[in-house]
Structures are given as structure tokens and as C-alpha cells.
Amino acid sequence: MSTSPPIVRYLQFENEDFETKTQNLKNNEEQNTTDCERIKVFLRLRPFTVDEIARGEKSAVLQVKENRISIRPRNRNYMSSEVQTANEATFEFDEIFQDDISQSEIFKKVAIPFIRKLFNGQNSMILAYGITNAGKTHTILGTESEPGLIPRSIDAIFHSLKDRIIQGPKTDEKESAKYLIECCRNVLFSAKDENWNSVTDSFSDPVTGVPSLFADDKENNISLLSADESLLFQVTVSYFEIYNDRCYDLFDVDTLLEAQKILKRGLKPTTKYRRQGLKLKEIQNGKIKIEGLHEIEVSNSAEVHRLLQCGLKNRQIAETLCNRHSSRSHTVFNVSLKALEKVSKKEYRSVFEATLSFVDLAGSERTTKTNVTGERLKETAQINKSLMNLGQCLEALRRNQRIKELKDEENSKKKLLLVPYRQSKLTLLFRDFLQNGSTLMIAACSPSSSDADETIHALRTASFAKELKYGLMQVHGNSNTILNQPKHLNGLRPRTEERIQLEDDTFRPSLVDERFQDVDELMLEVESLRERLAFAESRALLIESEIRDEVAKEMEEALHKMEMQYRVKLDEASQFHEERLERRVQLITTTARKELGYGAAHRAAEHAMLNYYKDKWETERALHGIELSQLKQKLRERNLERDQLKELLSNRTTAYDGVSRKNVFTQTEENLELQKSTSDRIDSRNELSNLLENFVDIVKRFTQQLLGENVWHQIEDKYLVPMIEELAREEDCKVGQLHMIDYVNRLFEFLTASTNQDVTRETGLEPSNDENLPNKNQSKRRRERRKKQTENTTEAEHFYVQNDSSEAAACSDDFDNSTSVLSTTTPDKVIKKSRRSRKTKK
Numbered sequence: 001m002s003t004s005p006p007i008v009r010y011l012q013f014e015n016e017d018f019e020t021k022t023q024n025l026k027n028n029e030e031q032n033t034t035d036c037e038r039i040k041v042f043l044r045l046r047p048f049t050v051d052e053i054a055r056g057e058k059s060a061v062l063q064v065k066e067n068r069i070s071i072r073p074r075n076r077n078y079m080s081s082e083v084q085t086a087n088e089a090t091f092e093f094d095e096i097f098q099d100d101i102s103q104s105e106i107f108k109k110v111a112i113p114f115i116r117k118l119f120n121g122q123n124s125m126i127l128a129y130g131i132t133n134a135g136k137t138h139t140i141l142g143t144e145s146e147p148g149l150i151p152r153s154i155d156a157i158f159h160s161l162k163d164r165i166i167q168g169p170k171t172d173e174k175e176s177a178k179y180l181i182e183c184c185r186n187v188l189f190s191a192k193d194e195n196w197n198s199v200t201d202s203f204s205d206p207v208t209g210v211p212s213l214f215a216d217d218k219e220n221n222i223s224l225l226s227a228d229e230s231l232l233f234q235v236t237v238s239y240f241e242i243y244n245d246r247c248y249d250l251f252d253v254d255t256l257l258e259a260q261k262i263l264k265r266g267l268k269p270t271t272k273y274r275r276q277g278l279k280l281k282e283i284q285n286g287k288i289k290i291e292g293l294h295e296i297e298v299s300n301s302a303e304v305h306r307l308l309q310c311g312l313k314n315r316q317i318a319e320t321l322c323n324r325h326s327s328r329s330h331t332v333f334n335v336s337l338k339a340l341e342k343v344s345k346k347e348y349r350s351v352f353e354a355t356l357s358f359v360d361l362a363g364s365e366r367t368t369k370t371n372v373t374g375e376r377l378k379e380t381a382q383i384n385k386s387l388m389n390l391g392q393c394l395e396a397l398r399r400n401q402r403i404k405e406l407k408d409e410e411n412s413k414k415k416l417l418l419v420p421y422r423q424s425k426l427t428l429l430f431r432d433f434l435q436n437g438s439t440l441m442i443a444a445c446s447p448s449s450s451d452a453d454e455t456i457h458a459l460r461t462a463s464f465a466k467e468l469k470y471g472l473m474q475v476h477g478n479s480n481t482i483l484n485q486p487k488h489l490n491g492l493r494p495r496t497e498e499r500i501q502l503e504d505d506t507f508r509p510s511l512v513d514e515r516f517q518d519v520d521e522l523m524l525e526v527e528s529l530r531e532r533l534a535f536a537e538s539r540a541l542l543i544e545s546e547i548r549d550e551v552a553k554e555m556e557e558a559l560h561k562m563e564m565q566y567r568v569k570l571d572e573a574s575q576f577h578e579e580r581l582e583r584r585v586q587l588i589t590t591t592a593r594k595e596l597g598y599g600a601a602h603r604a605a606e607h608a609m610l611n612y613y614k615d616k617w618e619t620e621r622a623l624h625g626i627e628l629s630q631l632k633q634k635l636r637e638r639n640l641e642r643d644q645l646k647e648l649l650s651n652r653t654t655a656y657d658g659v660s661r662k663n664v665f666t667q668t669e670e671n672l673e674l675q676k677s678t679s680d681r682i683d684s685r686n687e688l689s690n691l692l693e694n695f696v697d698i699v700k701r702f703t704q705q706l707l708g709e710n711v712w713h714q715i716e717d718k719y720l721v722p723m724i725e726e727l728a729r730e731e732d733c734k735v736g737q738l739h740m741i742d743y744v745n746r747l748f749e750f751l752t753a754s755t756n757q758d759v760t761r762e763t764g765l766e767p768s769n770d771e772n773l774p775n776k777n778q779s780k781r782r783r784e785r786r787k788k789q790t791e792n793t794t795e796a797e798h799f800y801v802q803n804d805s806s807e808a809a810a811c812s813d814d815f816d817n818s819t820s821v822l823s824t825t826t827p828d829k830v831i832k833k834s835r836r837s838r839k840t841k842k
């Protein structure tokens with residue numbers, strides 16, 4: 001069972017205590033000062049892998065002598081002139097670990113001095129650098145059977161501190177740690193990852209008594225890792241990765257929960273998986289803080305191992321779901337110690353805070369060699385860029401350091417190089433370590449000849465680091481930590497400032513450094529402004545799209561409303577027009593029915609009248625025809641009688657002599673002729689006058705009834721009066737008869753045409769084409785009269801007229817028949833004969 005750790009109450013440092021503590025810590029530090037003067041670079045040569053042996057790879061390592069290594073380049077053309085000439089590249093390091101060195105030896109030589117520094121309140125960083133597949137992860141993390149630096153260091157820390165580890169006050173962060181572990185356990189269990197228990201069980205747990213890696217390791221002499229006996233410690237850990245120049249928290253619970261869901265569906269790459277990138281923020285004195293990074297307080301190494309598994313799982317899920325290649329990111333694992341001193345039973349005061357960072361850099365590789373494309377190419381480019389930037393920073397630092405070391409007036413005036421920390425997140429975060437902190441670099445080296453060129457390039461960069469010396473050793477300070485500074489440690493601030501004051505006696509940064517710092521600050525500000533701008537732009541875009549959506553929605557609603565209104569109006573209008581049309585149809589139907597009845601009666605009367613006059617006309621005409629034929633017959637008989645008398649007379653003349661007889665006969669003949677013509681004339685005139693009277697009477701009635709008073713007067717003036725006058729002038733009764741027949745024919749023609757036109761007007765049929773008709777003007781007048789009537793009529797009347805046209809046409813046909821009968825009874829031959837007879841008479 002675990003004993004509950006004491007609750008810490010933080011107190012302000014008192015100045016006297018602080019001085020004493022500082023002196024003690026400084027003494028402790030002195031023994032390590034020589035180690036910390038410059039960045040140390042170790043080279044670790046890995047053995048050939050199974051694959052390489054299978055491929056029959058040759059070794060690129062020509063020679064390893066003490067701390068020097070010579071590598072044969074694969075392609076000399078890419079190398080510097082020195083290497084080209086010598087056909088080898090030689091590098092010197094602080095120490096070279098051959099391929100047979102064990103993980104525990106590496107731990108002893110590399111990590112133990114840094115754990116000591118951590119206990120003494122010094123920030124430090126262990127950095128694994130090298131090309132891909134060179135053995136960096138193997139060194140930093142190791143495997144289950146061969147744990148690397150991190151698990152061993154954690155184990156060593158907890159083993160050394162044992163029961164001096166205390167728990168801080170309950171914070172949200174602590175709660176989230178428990179939650180994270182729980183989530184992680186669920187994730188791992190759901191993934192049926194059996195490594196979980198086996199990995200965690202293999203490490204020590206001081207509380208539960210699980211044996212430590214170092215429990216029986218007398219050789220390593222872990223007890224050397226001693227910390228001030230009077231101090232208690234709080235341990236926190238954090239884990240993050242830098243992928244495509246963005247920071248991601250590997251202890252992020254949300255991503256784990258998201259992963260948990262995806263795991264249930266089966267782990268497959270998906271575009272829906274999005275991780276929240278963390279922002280870098282500048283805090284006091286130009287320090288960089290990662291906003292939102294989880295720092296989890298831990299009480300035993302088993303807990304840390306679980307958390308480490310959580311982080312690795314998170315990374316693995318991200319790799320799988322984002323279809324990312326393994327180790328394409330830089331990972332950083334931080335272990336932080338807060339040293340506390342007990343001042344009373346329940347009260348503690350903070351002494352220092354320090355962090356040990358383990359950095360596993362992604363391996364550089366040639367894109368042309370691996371033929372990567374798309375997202376993989378972008379990853380590789382980002383990795384190469386950040387590593388190149390790291391190399392540039394190291395080179396710039398080395399050159400600036402050399403200039404400073406010369407202490408020559410002329411040289412010191414030379415322009416110092418600007419160290420490009422801000423060109424990548426990696427160098428920006430490690431700036432303090434590179435400038436001031438205690439750093440150790442492990443250059444992982446592949447022995448394979450196929451990797452020789454890349455190895456040479458990486459080792460050259462590493463060798464730059466080797467030459468660097470720390471500008472300032474910050475003992476017990478927390479200024480170069482890349483972790484967030486907890487608020488409750490504000491009590492340490494006066495002490496830290498005082499320490500910096502002391503350190504200023506030994507080292508005062510040059511004006512150039514200050515200027516650089518200004519530039520750095522400005523650049524950081526520029527970067528933060530850029531980020532704010534990008535955020536503002538994305539926010540503006542979001543707002544714009546929201547507004548657009550809103551406006552579009554409003555417009556859609558308005559249009560819909562309008563459409564509905566118009567629909568209603570349209571329905572109303574169509575209903576109104578339908579009703580109106582119906583009413584009109586009804587009205588027209590009613591009116592038409594009425595008008596149709598009246599029109600039919602009217603036309604029936606007209607028709608009956610016409611028939612009556614037609615019959616009468618026929619009778620009269622037949623009568624006059626008989627009379628005329630009787631007269632003609634009489635005329636023929638008289639002529640025959642005369643011819644007989646003439647023949648008798650000539651016979652008698654031949655029988656008697658003498659002129660006197662002839663003269664007597666001639667005289668008698670003339671007298672007879674005169675007598676005969678006189679008696680004929682008297683008889684015919686009486687008949688003719690009777691005929692004329694009847695005729696005029698019929699025409700008058702007919703015309704007045706059918707065509708009107710005006711037409712009658714016109715006929716009277718134009719035909720009847722001239723006819724009567726001519727007949728009166730004509731003494732010859734026969735000629736008078738012929739004239740009368742002529743007049744009658746003309747009058748018939750006129751009447752026929754007038755009647756046709758009248759009927760046509762009423763029925764809508766075409767008028768006659770006879771241009772010579774005398775009643776043209778009259779017809780026109782009739783048309784006008786009819787038009788006036790039509791204007792006053794309603795649509796119903798038009799409707800009636802059209803529908804009644806057949807009846808009118810039938811009426812017109814009857815009249816045509818009657819007039820044609822009349823016309824045929826007055827043949828042209830009679831007229832021609834009368835004309836001939838008139839001519840002969842003249």
C-alpha cells in the first residue's frame with residue numbers, strides 16, 4: 001500500500017537561507033564544472049542490422065582510433081576538397097562508443113552525470129542526433145529487453161530519491177494526469193497491447209516494492225546519485241513532439257480519447273483525425289513556453305513508464321492515422337524536479353526547479369535517395385530543414401565563439417553572425433540549451449557504406465556542436481527551461497534574480513548578444529503577430545462564411561415568403577378571372593339566347609315577306625309573259641294577213657291593164673296599212689300602260705319592303721321615270737314593249753345585286769364583284785347603317801350573327817333562285833331583236 005505523500009505548503013525564501021543554500025549547491029556544482037564547459041558530443045556506432053547483413057552491406061568506417069573516426073565517402077564529388085583529396089572524412093568527438101557497447105554502459109557514461117546535474121538544480125539536455133536508422137531511438141528509449149536512457153534515468157531518479165518524493169497540492173493538472181493514465185490504460189487494453197503490463201512491471205516502483213532495474217546493480221553504484229538530504233522533491237514529466245514544425249502534446253487526453261474511438265472501429269488512416277498543435281509563447285527574459293503542454297506530477301517510476309507508454313501510443317496512433325512514417329518527428333521527454341525544503345511540520349519552501357530533457361531527433365535523409373513524394377516528401381523536407389537549421393545555429397555559435405575568444409580588438413569588431421534560432425521550432429525551443437544550458441549530444445552513426453555520405457554530413461554538424469562552450473552556466477536557475485513555470489513557484493523569483501546578479505560578475509553578455517536578444521525578441525514578436533494575424537484571418541473567414549450563410553438563409557426565406565405571397569395573389573387573380581369569365585360566358589349565353597330568338601323571328605318574317613313578293617313577282621311576270629306572247633302572235637297573224645293581201649294585189653295587177661288600176665291598188669294598200677297600224681297601236685298602248693302600272697306597283701312594294709324607301713326613290717328616279725317617259729314618247733307600241741323589257745331587265749339586275757349585297761352584309765358573305773352595279777352607294781350607306789347598329793350590339797349579337805349566318809345564307813339562296821328565274825324569262829335575244837328592229841325602223 002502506498003503511503004500518502006505530505007502536502008506541500010510553499011513559503012517565500014528568506015535571504016539568509018537562500019545564501020546558505022546557494023553556497024552549498026555551488027560547492028556541489030564545482031566538481032562538475034569541467035564537464036560543463038562545453039557541449040559534449042559522443043558518437044555511438046551501431047552494429048549492422050539483420051537487413052544490412054542480408055544485403056551484404058560493407059562498412060563505411062575506415063578507422064576508429066581513440067576519439068577519432070574516419071569514414072569513406074560513397075560519392076567523393078559531394079564532399080569538401082579535403083575529403084575528396086584524402087578520400088575519407090575524419091571527425092573527432094569527446095568519446096566514441098563502439099558497436100558492442102551495452103545500454104547500461106551508455107547510461108552510466110551519458111545519463112548519470114546529467115542526473116546529478118538535475119539533482120543539483122541544473123537544466124540539461126541529452127540530444128540524439130544522426131541520420132535515419134542510425135540508432136537514435138535505440139539509445140534514447142531502447143527496447144523492452146534493452147531499455148534506453150529515458151527508462152533507466154527515470155528509474156535511477158526515483159531509486160535515488162526514494163521516500164523523499166512528495167506530492168504537491170491537488171491541482172487540475174494532477175487530476176488530468178490520473179485521468180490520462182486511466183484513458184491510456186483503456187486505450188492500451190482496448191488495443192490488447194500486452195506490452196503494457198510487461199513493460200511497466202519490469203521497472204521499479206518504490207511504493208509497491210516492484211524491483212528496480214538498479215536494485216541489484218551494485219556495479220553502477222546508484223547511491224552516488226545523491227541529492228541534498230534536507231530537500232524533498234516533486235517530480236513532473238512532459239512529453240511532446242515537433243512534427244512538420246508544429247508542437248503536439250503526447251500527453252493530450254483528448255487525442256487519446258479520439259484514438260480510443262478510432263481504435264474501436266479499427267485503426268485505419270483517416271483525414272478526420274486532427275490534433276491540436278501547441279503554440280509557443282514568449283515569457284519573461286525571452287524564454288519560450290509551450291502553451292497548454294501537460295506537465296504531470298508523478299510519484300513513482302511505474303507511473304512514468306505508463307505515461308511514457310501513453311505518449312508513445314499517442315505518437316503511434318498519430319503515425320498510423322495520419323499515415324505517417326515512423327520517427328518522422330522530433331520527440332522531447334522532460335523530467336523536472338522541484339526541490340523543497342521543510343520549514344515546519346506542514347510547511348515547505350521551494351529551493352530550485354530543474355529539468356532534464358531527452359531529445360530524440362528525427363533522422364535526416366536524402367529525398368533523391370528514398371524517392372519519397374507527397375506528404376512524406378514534406379515531412380522529410382521539414383526534418384531536413386530543421387536539422388539544417390540546427391547545424392546553422394551550431395555553426396554560427398561556433399564562429400561567434402571563436403571571434404569572442406580571440407579577444408583581439410580588430411577581430412572583436414567583426415560582425416558577429418546572427419544565430420537563426422527562429423527559423424524552426426526546434427532551434428527556438430533549444431535556444432537556451434544551446435546558448436547557456438548543459439547539453440550532451442549523442443551522434444548516432446550507421447556503419448553502412450550506403451549511408452556513408454549522409455553519415456559524414458551529420459557527423460560534420462555534430463562536430464560543430466563539440467566545439468561549442470556554454471556561455472553561461474545557470475546553476476539552480478530555471479531560466480533556460482522549455483517547460484512552463486508553475487505559478488506557485490513565484491516565491492523563487494527574488495532568489496533567481498539575485499543569483500543572476502552574482503553570475504553577472506563572472507560573465508557579462510556582450511552588447512552584441514544584447515542586440516541579438518533584441519532582434520530575437522522582435523522576431524519572436526513578429527512570429528507571434530504572424531500567428532495572431534493568421535488566427536484573425538481564419539476567424540475573419542469564419543465570420544464571413546457565417547455571415548454569408550446567414551444572409552443567404554435570410555434571402556432564401558425572403559424569396560420563399562415572396563413566392564408564397566405571389567402564389568396566393570396568383571391564385572386569387574386566377575380565381576377572380578375564372579369567376580369573371582364564367583359570369584361573362586353566362587351573360588353572353590343568356591344574351592345570345594335572347595338575341596337568337598329575336599333575330600330568328602325577325603329573319604323568319606323577312607323571309608316570309610320575301611317569299612310572298614317573290615311569288616307575286618313570278619305570277620305577274622308569267623302573266624306579262626303570256627300577254628307578250630299573245631301580242632307577238634297577233635303581230636305575226638297581221639303580218640301574214642298583210643302578206644296575203646300583197647300577193648292578192650299583185651295577182652290582180654297582172655290581170656288588169658293600165659296604170660290607173662295599179663295606183664288604185666297602191667292607194668288601197670297604204671290605206672289598209674295605216675288603218676291596221678293605227679288600230680294596233682291603240683290596242684298595245686292600253687295593254688302596255690296596264691302592264692307598266694302593275695310593274696311599277698310591284699317594284700314599289702317590293703323595294704320599299706325589302707330595300708327601303710331610299711332605294712325605292714332611287715329606282716323610281718333612275719329606272720321607272722325614264723322608262724315611263726320613253727314609253728310615252730315612243731309611238732310604236734312594239735318598240736315600247738321592247739324598251740320596257742330592257743328596263744325591266746336592268747332593274748332586275750339592280751334589284752338582284754342590291755338584295756345579294758344586303759344578304760351578304762347580314763350573313764358576312766363576300767359582296768358581289770360587279771363594279772357597275774348602280775346601287776353601290778346605297779349598299780355603302782346600308783353598310784354604315786349596319787355598322788352603327790353593330791357598334792351598339794353586344795358580343796352576344798356578334799355571336800348570334802355568326803351562328804345565324806347559315807339561316808341568312810339560306811334566305812339569300814332563295815332570293816337568288818327567284819331572281820335567276822326572272823332573269824331567264826327575259827332573254828337577251830328579245831332585247832337584241834328590239835334593238836335591231838329599232839335600227840331598221842330608223
Ligand SMILES: Nc1ncnc2c1ncn2[C@@H]1O[C@H](COP(=O)(O)OP(=O)(O)OP(=O)(O)O)[C@@H](O)[C@H]1O
Nearest residue numbers: 046047049131132133134135136137138327362363
Ligand atoms: N546499438 C545497437 N545495438 C543493436 N541494434 C541497434 C543498435 N542501434 C540501433 N539498432 C537497431 O537499428 C535499427 C534502427 O535503429 P533506430 O530505430 O534506433 O534508428 P533511428 O536513428 O532512431 O531511426 P529513425 O531516425 O528513423 O527513427 C533498429 O532496428 C534498432 O534495433
